[in-house]
Amino acid sequence: MSGAADQAPVLEVRDLQAHFRTRYFGVNREVRAVDGVSFDVRRNEIYGLAGESSSGKTTLVKTIAGLLKPPLEMVGGSARFSFLPEWDAIGRAPQEVVRRIRWRHLSYIMQGSMNVLNPLRRIRYSFRDFAWRHLGGGKAEFDARAAAHLERVKLDPSVLAAYPHELSGGMRQRVTIALATICKPEFIIADEPTTALDVVVQKDVLGMIRTIQREMGSSMLFITHDMGVHAALTDRLGIMYAGRLVEDGETAEIFAEPLHPYTRHLIASLPRIGDIKQREGLEGTPPSLAAPPPGCRFHPRCPLAMPVCATTVPAMIATMPGHRVACHAVNPGIAA
Amino acid sequence: MSALLELDRISKSFSRGGLLSTQRIDAVKEVSFALQVDKPEIFTVIGESGSGKSTLARMILGIHAPSSGQIRLAGRDVAAYERQAFMAEVQPIFQNPFEAFNPLKQLDRYLFMTAERFGGASGRQAAETQTDEALRQVGLSLAEIAGRFPHELSGGQLQRVAIARALVAKPRLIVADEPVSMVDASLRMSIVNLFGRLRDDLGLSIVYITHDLATAYYISDRLVIMQKGVVVEEGPARAVLSTPTHPYSRQLRDAVLTPDSAGAFRVTHSAKAIATPGASS
Numbered sequence: 001m002s003g004a005a006d007q008a009p010v011l012e013v014r015d016l017q018a019h020f021r022t023r024y025f026g027v028n029r030e031v032r033a034v035d036g037v038s039f040d041v042r043r044n045e046i047y048g049l050a051g052e053s054s055s056g057k058t059t060l061v062k063t064i065a066g067l068l069k070p071p072l073e074m075v076g077g078s079a080r081f082s083f084l085p086e087w088d089a090i091g092r093a094p095q096e097v098v099r100r101i102r103w104r105h106l107s108y109i110m111q112g113s114m115n116v117l118n119p120l121r122r123i124r125y126s127f128r129d130f131a132w133r134h135l136g137g138g139k140a141e142f143d144a145r146a147a148a149h150l151e152r153v154k155l156d157p158s159v160l161a162a163y164p165h166e167l168s169g170g171m172r173q174r175v176t177i178a179l180a181t182i183c184k185p186e187f188i189i190a191d192e193p194t195t196a197l198d199v200v201v202q203k204d205v206l207g208m209i210r211t212i213q214r215e216m217g218s219s220m221l222f223i224t225h226d227m228g229v230h231a232a233l234t235d236r237l238g239i240m241y242a243g244r245l246v247e248d249g250e251t252a253e254i255f256a257e258p259l260h261p262y263t264r265h266l267i268a269s270l271p272r273i274g275d276i277k278q279r280e281g282l283e284g285t286p287p288s289l290a291a292p293p294p295g296c297r298f299h300p301r302c303p304l305a306m307p308v309c310a311t312t313v314p315a316m317i318a319t320m321p322g323h324r325v326a327c328h329a330v331n332p333g334i335a336a
Numbered sequence: 337m338s339a340l341l342e343l344d345r346i347s348k349s350f351s352r353g354g355l356l357s358t359q360r361i362d363a364v365k366e367v368s369f370a371l372q373v374d375k376p377e378i379f380t381v382i383g384e385s386g387s388g389k390s391t392l393a394r395m396i397l398g399i400h401a402p403s404s405g406q407i408r409l410a411g412r413d414v415a416a417y418e419r420q421a422f423m424a425e426v427q428p429i430f431q432n433p434f435e436a437f438n439p440l441k442q443l444d445r446y447l448f449m450t451a452e453r454f455g456g457a458s459g460r461q462a463a464e465t466q467t468d469e470a471l472r473q474v475g476l477s478l479a480e481i482a483g484r485f486p487h488e489l490s491g492g493q494l495q496r497v498a499i500a501r502a503l504v505a506k507p508r509l510i511v512a513d514e515p516v517s518m519v520d521a522s523l524r525m526s527i528v529n530l531f532g533r534l535r536d537d538l539g540l541s542i543v544y545i546t547h548d549l550a551t552a553y554y555i556s557d558r559l560v561i562m563q564k565g566v567v568v569e570e571g572p573a574r575a576v577l578s579t580p581t582h583p584y585s586r587q588l589r590d591a592v593l594t595p596d597s598a599g600a601f602r603v604t605h606s607a608k609a610i611a612t613p614g615a616s617s
Contacts, residue, residue, distance in 0.1 A: 052520035053491070169385075198384035198547055199591040206593075225521055228593030255595050262522075269525045271554035272594050273577050279554070281526025285490040301522075 009040035009082065010187055010219040011064065016077035018063040021070075031289045033059040035243040036077070038316065041187075046213060046220040048234030048251065050227060050266070052286060056243040057223045058111065061189050064221070065108050066090030066098055081106065083186055104134045107180040109190040116176065117164040123175055124160040127182070134183045146182065152215075153178045153208050170201035174208065181212050188213070188220045195224060206233055227270055231255055239263045242287050242297040245316065249323030259325040261302050296328065304329040338411065340541055341396065341509055342370045346405030347565075348391050363391040365565040366405070371509070373410070376539045378531060380552040380573060382588070383562035389545050392562070393513045396543060397428050409509070424454040427502035431514040433494035437486040444482050446501050447471070454505035470503040473538070474530060492523030499530065503538075510534070511543045516551065528555050549592050553577045561585045 015038055020031040033056040041047040049057050059072065064079045068091045078088035083105045087093040090106070110116060117126055127146040128139075135142060147157035153174040164172055173193065180188055190209070194202040210233060213220050222234055230237050230251060238248035239260065247260040258264040269279050284301035287293055293300055299309035308328050316326040325331065348364040365388075371379055383389045394400045395407060398414050407414045409425060430436045437443065444467065451463040468478035474496040486494055495515060502510050512531070516524045528551050534540045546552055552559055552573060559577075560570040561584065569582040580586045 052522055199549075199593075200384060200587055203591040203593070226593070227521070227595060231595045232593045266521055267595055269521065270595055271525070271528075271550040272596070273550055273553045273589065273592065276554070276574070279525045279529075281492075281524065281529065282522035283526075285493060286520065286522070 008043065010043050011041040011079065011081055011221070013040070013064065013079045014038050014077050016060070016063060016079055017075040018059055018068075018072060019075050020059075020072055029290060032292065033072075033243050033289055034063060035292075037240075037243075037245045038077075039238055039245060039248055041219050041221055043219055044214075044217045045235040046210070046222050046233060048230040048237040049221065049223045049240060050225060050230055050237060051240030052225055054286060054289065055240045056289070057225075057240055058191055060240070061108075061191055061221060061223060063089075063091065065106065065189055066093070067108075081187060103130060103180075103185065104183050105185050106187045106189070107183070107185045109176055109180045109188065109193045111191045112196060115172075117172060119164050121163075122160070123162055123164070123167075126175075127160070127179065130179050131182045146178075149182045150175075150178050152212060170197055170205060173197060173201075173205055177205070177209060177212070181216065181218075184216050184218070186218055188218055189223075190220060191223045192225075193222075194229065195226070202229075209233070227266055239266070242292055243289055244297060244326070246298065246327070247323075247325045249320075253320075253323055259319060259323070259330050260298075260327050261304050261329070262298050296326070338373050339370045339408070340373045340410060341543075342406075342408040342411075343368050343396070344406045344408065346392075346395060346402040346407060348388075348395060348400060349403050362565050364388040364395070364402075367392060367560075367562075367565075367567050368405075369560060369567075369570065371541050371543075376535050376541045377557040378535055378542045378544050378555055380544045380546060380556035380559035381562060382546060382549060382552055382559055384547060384588070386564070387562040388565040389562055390513055391565075393428075393511050393543065393545050396511050397426060398422055420453065424456070424505050425507055426509045426511065427454075427505050427507040429495075429498050429502050429510060429512040429515045432518045433491060433498050434486065434518070436498055437494065439486050441485075442482075443484050443486060443489075443497055444478065447481070447497075447504055450501050450504045454507075456506075466504055467500075470500040471497070473503055473534070474500045475526075476500065490520075490523070492519050492527065495519050495523075495527055496530070499527075499534075503534075507540070509541050509543065511545070513545045514547070515544070517546070517548065524551070531555055549577060549589060550594065561588065 015036050016034055017036055018034040020033055022029045037060060051057050063074050068074055074089060074091050080088050084101060090098060124143065132142055147160060150157055150159055155171060155174055194205050197205060206229065224230065234251045236249065237251040237254050238245050241262050247263045254263060255267060258267050265282050271279055282301055287297055295311045296309045296314050299305045306328060314326040314328045316324045317331045318324045319330060345366045345368050346364065347362065347366055349360050349362045352359045352361055371377065381389045381392060395402050401415060447467040448463040451457040451466045455466050457463040457466045464478060471477050471481060476496055481497060516527050519527055531542055532555055535542060544556055556573040559573045560567045563584045569576055569580060569585045577589060580589050
């Protein structure tokens with residue numbers, strides 16, 4: 001756990017809004033993929049983001065990383081990194097600033113990133129393309145450094161001479177983790193880095209991510225929909241539903257005492273080996289983000305829904321120190 | 337007891353490479369098991385990617401012919417069946433419902449077509465009745481689905497339509513290849529529970545192929561665990577998963593992360609073998 005001196009946030013996200021805006025034939029369509037999200041990521045911790053597909057997890061981290069391409073637009077709010085205090089979001093900083101901090105201070109392991117390696121280039125050249133300009137030094141010196149770093153993720157230095165297709169999925173994933181960590185960045189964003197791997201390899205890779213993160217003392221934003229992975233890996237956890245954060249707090253606390261009805265359902269519905277209790281799916285369907293329900297976006301599927309839920313957006317309130325939840329049933333009468 | 341589905345030492349090998357450098361890859365090696373007619377069950381095949389479980393599914397569906405061995409449905413070799421008669425007995429459900437349906441085709445067309453070809457419905461009226469019946473079994477109705485395109489439904493609904501499509505043919509066996517791995521967490525259990533109801537209420541047998549040990553434990557009656565094409569362990573699902581004996585099964589089970597595994601990675605890891613290119617990892 002983080003000590004008191006580590007409490008200063010490395011990333012401060014405040015009321016972040018990112019929408020997909022399209023205009024075709026005079027028809028404006030706005031999909032509010034991220035709508036008013038606030039949270040902090042502290043030094044030396046892994047902050048997990050959970051939520052089902054199309055709940056806006058990937059859009060949120062793309063906005064934080066400044067990877068905004070039309071139709072995705074950052075509409076409001078801020079996402080400030082401690083290593084870039086002069087800009088309130090990477091997406092608003094000029095290109096040369098972004099180029100300076102990318103990989104050196106902030107790295108991003110993308111979804112399906114085992115497929116980002118150029119199939120025609122040996123791993124060695126991928127390392128040079130990514131990291132040489134930040135680390136500097138001679139060619140031989142850099143290669144030695146890359147080889148030493150590969151050993152950290154339990155890969156043989158001969159991997160440097162291999163082409164991506166010669167490596168298995170798990171090895172390629174470890175190469176991308178090595179690429180993302182070789183510059184020892186302060187902040188790592190990992191978007192579903194192990195979803196495509198099978199369970200045995202996944203456990204290996206997750207252990208490696210944890211060890212490297214601890215060694216370097218970096219902060220990490222870790223996204224997956226797999227609650228089991230969150231329980232095992234993350235320090236704190238945020239639950240997203242339909243573009244909003246509905247609950248966040250210490251991972252152990254959320255699993256022990258989930259407050260939001262959606263979180264409670266997510267945790268209760270997980271089948272476990274050794275437990276044959278009947279588990280139910282949630283009725284209804286995830287809402288469309290182009291026309292989300294008014295008030296609390298979960299209310300059409302919520303077992304605790306009250307009249308106020310359909311009209312008023314619940315505020316994200318700290319019910320206990322360090323454990324926030326946005327729900328009228330938990331915090332009666334507090335609107336956003 | 338007579339067998340509904342019998343796999344008798346089936347193997348499948350693929351060859352790779354050119355004329356002079358042919359490599360043989362054994363995807364499935366000498367797999368045998370049987371499902372009984374009068375005892376509907378959910379039979380699970382577990383394995384990591386590359387363990388040959390999808391190849392096995394394709395052979396049961398008659399898409400690939402086994403290299404050796406025989407698959408019998410109700411005592412008759414699958415290869416001897418006429419395709420249409422076979423599909424009326426055995427129906428597939430695939431992993432990704434968004435890829436299983438043509439995005440430009442209305443969903444009810446699939447259901448009507450299945451009803452007319454395999455379900456024995458003659459004429460539109462009969463096809464509609466049969467379709468509606470099947471959709472009601474999965475908690476939907478024809479009124480909700482008629483004229484809708486795949487993008488208008490969520491992943492969970494679409495997977496239910498895929499299950500309804502399989503049911504329209506009134507099969508005796510369903511082969512489901514990773515049916516819940518693309519479905520959202522909040523909807524996953526409703527699909528898995530639906531399989532249980534199909535077994536209990538309709539007496540359907542289901543071959544459930546998955547890498548998710550937790551849902552296998554939750555729903556299935558018997559299972560086999562495959563590694564590199566070979567069955568390494570088999571038996572009653574709960575007994576096998578509670579006390580696995582084969583080292584690979586134990587490794588699989590220990591790798592499952594559950595809400596109870598909090599802090600699994602807080603400890604420092606012991607040094608593991610260093611992987612080299614070419615070695616499978």
